[in-house]
Amino acid sequence: MRNTLLDAARFVVNARFLGAMTGAGISVESGIPPFRGENGLWSKYDPGLFDISYFKSSPVESWRLLKKLFYETFQSAKPNEAHYVLARLEEEGLLKSLITQNIDSLHHIAGSRNVVEYHGNTRELICTTCKKRTEATPQKIEELPPLCECGGVLKPNIVFFGEEISLSALLKVQKAANFTDVLLVVGTTGEVFPASFIPFEVKKRDARIIEINVKPSRYTEEITDIFLQGKASEVLYELEKEVDTLLKL
Numbered sequence: 468m469r470n471t472l473l474d475a476a477r478f479v480v481n482a483r484f485l486g487a488m489t490g491a492g493i494s495v496e497s498g499i500p501p502f503r504g505e506n507g508l509w510s511k512y513d514p515g516l517f518d519i520s521y522f523k524s525s526p527v528e529s530w531r532l533l534k535k536l537f538y539e540t541f542q543s544a545k546p547n548e549a550h551y552v553l554a555r556l557e558e559e560g561l562l563k564s565l566i567t568q569n570i571d572s573l574h575h576i577a578g579s580r581n582v583v584e585y586h587g588n589t590r591e592l593i594c595t596t597c598k599k600r601t602e603a604t605p606q607k608i609e610e611l612p613p614l615c616e617c618g619g620v621l622k623p624n625i626v627f628f629g630e631e632i633s634l635s636a637l638l639k640v641q642k643a644a645n646f647t648d649v650l651l652v653v654g655t656t657g658e659v660f661p662a663s664f665i666p667f668e669v670k671k672r673d674a675r676i677i678e679i680n681v682k683p684s685r686y687t688e689e690i691t692d693i694f695l696q697g698k699a700s701e702v703l704y705e706l707e708k709e710v711d712t713l714l715k716l
């Protein structure tokens with residue numbers, strides 16, 4: 468693996484515009500289950516329960532599930548080394564853009580600033596009637612369902628199945644994709660459109676794809692240039708060490 472790590476580190480150091488895209492796999496070591504695979508949420512819960520139509524028809528039941536699966540789980544979750552490495556690479560001016568499919572805010576908590584939360588986040592609530600945003604304080608989410616001062620039902624500011632990606636996220640990603648010449652793809656199966664398309668878009672512009680995952684994904688055989696198999700925290704930690712060594716040379 469050393470050679471591939473070194474090759475990957477060379478790509479990172481020589482990148483004009485290094486980007487990263489992360490999925491649920493980066494937060495697994497923080498105690499947050501992934502969506503797919505053996506211990507994935509979708510092996511226990513019907514994804515239809517996370518469709519906007521179910522939220523609108525059954526806001527109380529939907530909120531009970533959202534609190535159990537997301538809010539309670541995220542409450543005790545802390546960033547792991549993988550989140551911190553990406554925050555440090557940003558701080559050192561190497562990482563220019565970070566796109567995450569995760570709604571857990573762990574990149575923010577780790578100190579990343581330039582984060583596109585492609586599927587939103589649970590920190591904010593948005594009114595389904597007046598679209599006003601409020602903070603998801605513990606008191607507010609005690610209500611079932613939480614209500615806006617206008618009387619409308621509040622939903623987490625996440626993208627439910629059946630909902631569109633926000634225009635601001637789409638535009639930010641398009642802008643980053645235009646410049647990205649090296650992309651780190653960390654802990655995603657690449658199965659959910661339109662997020663899954665981002666590495667292909669970047670690859671179309673001859674970017675290098677460095678993939679980090681415990682097992683191959685849909686990208687590995689198709690577009691990945693360097694596949695670093697392993698846990699995100701361990702592999703990113705090793706990659707950062709190689710990068711630091713090269714920068715000192």
Ligand code: APR
Nearest residue numbers: 490491492495501502503568654655656659680681698699
């Ligand atoms: N380190 C690196 N990768 C890991 C680790 C780890 N410790 N643990 C698991 N993985 C990998 C798995 O091998 C898998 O490829 O993380 C990936 C998790 O895949 P999914 O659960 O499908 O998560 P993701 O790709 O982010 O899902 C995309 O689907 O359900 C929707 O909106 C939800 O944002 C989510 C989207």
